[in-house]
Amino acid sequence: MIVLKATQDKVLAALQSVAGIVERRHTLPILANVLIRKTGGQLQLTTSDLEIQIRTHAELGGDDGNFTTTIGARKLIDILRTMPADQTVSLESSASKLVLKGGKSRFTLQSLPAEDFPLVQESANFGPVFSVPQKTLKDLLSQVSFAMAVHDIRYYLNGILFVAEGKQLSLVATDGHRLAFASATLDVEVPRQEVILPRKTVLEMQRLLSDAEGAIEMQFANNQAKFSFGGMEFVTKLVEGKFPDYNRVIPKTHKNTVTLGRAPLLASLQRTAILTSEKFKGVRLNIEPGTLRIASSNAEQEEAQDELDIDYGGDAIEIGFNVTYLIDALSNMGQDMVKLDLADSNSSVLITIPENASFKYVVMPMRI
Numbered sequence: 001m002i003v004l005k006a007t008q009d010k011v012l013a014a015l016q017s018v019a020g021i022v023e024r025r026h027t028l029p030i031l032a033n034v035l036i037r038k039t040g041g042q043l044q045l046t047t048s049d050l051e052i053q054i055r056t057h058a059e060l061g062g063d064d065g066n067f068t069t070t071i072g073a074r075k076l077i078d079i080l081r082t083m084p085a086d087q088t089v090s091l092e093s094s095a096s097k098l099v100l101k102g103g104k105s106r107f108t109l110q111s112l113p114a115e116d117f118p119l120v121q122e123s124a125n126f127g128p129v130f131s132v133p134q135k136t137l138k139d140l141l142s143q144v145s146f147a148m149a150v151h152d153i154r155y156y157l158n159g160i161l162f163v164a165e166g167k168q169l170s171l172v173a174t175d176g177h178r179l180a181f182a183s184a185t186l187d188v189e190v191p192r193q194e195v196i197l198p199r200k201t202v203l204e205m206q207r208l209l210s211d212a213e214g215a216i217e218m219q220f221a222n223n224q225a226k227f228s229f230g231g232m233e234f235v236t237k238l239v240e241g242k243f244p245d246y247n248r249v250i251p252k253t254h255k256n257t258v259t260l261g262r263a264p265l266l267a268s269l270q271r272t273a274i275l276t277s278e279k280f281k282g283v284r285l286n287i288e289p290g291t292l293r294i295a296s297s298n299a300e301q302e303e304a305q306d307e308l309d310i311d312y313g314g315d316a317i318e319i320g321f322n323v324t325y326l327i328d329a330l331s332n333m334g335q336d337m338v339k340l341d342l343a344d345s346n347s348s349v350l351i352t353i354p355e356n357a358s359f360k361y362v363v364m365p366m367r368i
Helices: 008-019 073-081 134-147 199-208 262-273 323-331
Strands: 002-007 033-040 042-048 052-058 065-072 088-094 097-102 105-112 130-133 159-174 178-198 215-220 224-229 232-237 256-261 282-288 291-297 303-309 317-322 337-342 349-353 356-363
Touching: 002 008, 008 033, 008 042, 008 052, 008 073, 008 088, 033 073, 052 199, 065 073, 073 097, 073 105, 130 134, 130 159, 130 178, 134 159, 134 178, 134 199, 134 215, 134 323, 159 199, 159 215, 178 199, 178 232, 178 323, 199 224, 199 232, 256 262, 262 282, 262 291, 262 303, 262 323, 262 337, 282 323, 317 323, 323 349, 323 356
Parallel strands: none
Antiparallel strands: 002 088, 033 042, 033 065, 042 052, 052 232, 065 105, 088 097, 097 105, 130 215, 159 178, 178 356, 215 224, 224 232, 256 337, 282 291, 282 317, 291 303, 337 349, 349 356
16 A cells, blocks of 8 residues: 655655654654554654654545554654655555655665554643644744753753733743743633643744744643644643742832843843853843943953943942843844843842833842
């Protein structure tokens, strides 16, 4: 039976959309495979790592009929990548093997039985479905994902908190030194739901979401989240644990405010970051009426200093920060102007967008 017959670019795109979660080395060999299920003329591709499952539907020709098998996902992709994009490729079943043909090339590949493939058991009690445009969620993720922790012992920080309530969807990430918050408006009212999506899920979603038209539908259960978009279905386990109360971290009463251009501030920080020490990336900010001075030094006793003219009439403040945290935030914003709210040299800074309450970024100061 010819399982599929289409051009290389179509087959490769369908496989790559599901193969991001497939690990090359696995305790269960079948998890390195993609589950191929043919029902009539419809082809379904599924991958899993036991925590995340991704499924897509594709029209890739071939014979009509019912057929299921599993085949090594990475191997198949590696072979397809070596072929021209407009070349027609076919995958045929033969005994317990699959034969991939393209032009004068022929590859015979081992398969594993489909019934051994461990599908994720979907939760029976998902909450109500709600949706946002794909681009909206992609933007929200990029505004907060850089603040996620990496391999933190507080496992609930290694991901992003999703809070849906009323007509608002908020995303929050923190690694204990900084916190990013971004929100968007929903079309429908939903009851309050809070879930923590794991880091791997977040990175995979960022890879798959596009700026194209079209919505992404979401549903949350106690231990699972489900996303449907662009012919794909994405089911993931959630991180268990209690996320910190982010509202307590976001300063409300800082009385000193500076509004300045994002690009000049980013460029100034990037210049002074060059002479920070590798171990701790500290820069000093001196804020005085009319002037913002940024300075850094390192163990070789080299120093950098940069100045920006600012419209400011508040208290004189000298405060230290990890420069990477400031650069991360400014690099992931697209706006022309940013607003910094400060209290004193021992309090965190709140970075926002003027006239826009949907994004907040908090950075703890460091002693320099």
